[in-house]
Amino acid sequence: MKNKIPRVPVREQDPVARIGNFQEVCYGYNEQEAMLEASRCLDCKNPKCIVNCPVNIQIPQFLHEVEKGNFEEAARIIAMDSSLPAVCGRVCPQESQCEGACILGVKNEPVAIGKLERFVADWSREHGVRFTSKEPSNGFKVAVIGSGPAGIACATDLAKMGYDVTIFEALHEPGGVLQYGIPEFRLPKESVVKTEIDNVKALGVKIETNVVVGRTVTIDSLMDDEGFAAVFVGSGAGLPKFMGIPGENLNGVVSANEFLTRSNLMRAYDPDYETPIYVGKRVAVVGGGNVAMDAARTAKRLGAEVTVVYRRTEKELPARVEEVHHAKEEGIVFRMLTNPVMVLGDDKGWVRGLTCIKMELGEPDDSGRRSPKPLKGSDFDIETDVVIMSLGTSPNPLIANTTPGLETNRWSCLVADDYGVTTREGVFAGGDVVTGAATVILAMGAGRKAASAIDSYIKNKKG
């Protein structure tokens, strides 16, 4: 029986070795392993996995090709629905999406869909397989703001439809969170991220870095002076939140965004690069999402003892299960039901500790989550040299503030419908800037939907 084969384990770097380097933790499947794992798929009549993939990849179809060893065909099937398989195969929260719905998961372990998607994408890259076929140029110019997953996906589709696309990126390297946020040991920059960027360029998309829309140019100037027929805003949710507790401006308190940007975008972990990073001996990370796990595991690799402080319980941790598991293997300490109330400083203004309070979970609120409540008098101190705040992010208001007619909601997200249509004619938006911090696959899906909406808009208008 097919479903009697156990899930093929994936090879990983040993935890003791990997906390000393920034190389990828997971090695991925080889061809034999991939074919065996793919053979576990039951080819369901009503595949639940497809429904639970936000971009509805034809999962059993591509698995079937992998099983037969037709990797290029598998890649073609995936490419119909996803423009970033090497990324999503690595970072999607599969346990709550495709794999969470796999029928095999009811009694046994689900098919390792993510790892197989990654295998196909890596195989394609190593074998030079690219899907760059495109329609002839139609002469219309479209501007894409931001080079994260939303922008890349939108630009890719538009370029394939024959549009003349330029991506404007504020930072010096394209990729968005894939470049500045998610660490090398989860998402290799040179082999994976750069390849995705090269694929977009191979379709003729131009990327202008160092252009801060709202400052260097505006959406108005792009449309009125530079002749862009439509604009897609995929500027993400990059503005970090702080807690507003005493001591938060002490030396040694940083946002996860700052810490990760120094390490990833600026490569501060590599002594050849000039940007400094400060970790001290002990690091406390506040928060429980993917960002918190990434910051914690980065600090570990830079030599610190790391504690994650989270106000709910392990069950509520928003981070991917795999990341929490890896973090634990790497010796990161978790303090659950714990919330900081004050950062303690020494006489020179540097962090020396964190006063926390114990929490308990109350009744479920409207969202069904049990909200944590502080336990009076349970304060205690944690000694630490660095505090990394990882409390979530919201969209940067710069673009909304400099674009008349572009409305935001009370979370400062751009208002847009399912197709990315905003309140301003000709301007579309998708990804984190619309939803607030979410996932790569949702951002990518939003970018693709907006691309088709932009296509209809331009064709309707200019006939």
Next chain:
Amino acid sequence: MYKIVRKKFLTPAIALMDVDAPRMAKSAKPGQFLIVRVHEKGERIPLTICDYNSEKGTVTIVTQVVGASSRRICNMEEGDSFTDFAGPLGQPSEFIHMSREELGAKRFLFVAGGLGTAPVYPQVKYLHSMGAKIDVIIGAKTKDMVIFEEEMGAVCDNLYICTDDGSYGRKGLVTQMLKELLDKGEEYDQAVAIGPMIMMKFVTLSAKEYNLPLIVSLNTLMVDGTGMCGACRVSVGDQVKFACVDGPEFDAYKVDFDEAMRRQGMYKSIEAEADHKCKIGLGN
């Protein structure tokens, strides 16, 4: 790549450069800054936009050697290119929202400390072109460190120069000059101080005695310069602001200078390692 089309040393440790950056030259305004990276492995270094020429498509920067990265910038030659040059960043000075009529009726005082003279220049030049009356105090350690004297003289009404050692102009600190002017009964609608953090702190204390409205430009540590990291946060009144997007200019009386100075030194020991060679400090 962003080519250096002109370079000259203003002092042995301060270099001026015109850099080819057409998009930025078109949109830059007084009070804004940019971020430069010298090479692929370099830091992102914030520098004030000291002038801009939209016809030539160039932006002028003035850099003082204080550490490894600023030395690298100053060592670049005409014809070389910066890997990255992003901006303009930050809010323009508030007065750019005022009309010619309003500005024509106003009198400004600028207090420039050392290198701070460079970022003061585009503001004075702009205000002059709008018909405002402007006095400028330039303070420097010694005669050799006085920059932009001629340029500044051409766009302001009165220029006062003081040096710490008395080697040029008046001997003494800018705060003494400031008090002297105000004691003499000079009246200004608005003052602006730009220079090392410590100098801005003391100018703020002095100006307060005379209730002179004062704006300062904060040179905090920065990484991205776009509001993404919070490295640049400062306490202004009872709020935490990001200098790169909410500033760099703030109401001087609300700024917590002691905190700002302490935060500036956050990477001092690490940076010192990267730069053993002798340093010419910013004065703080």
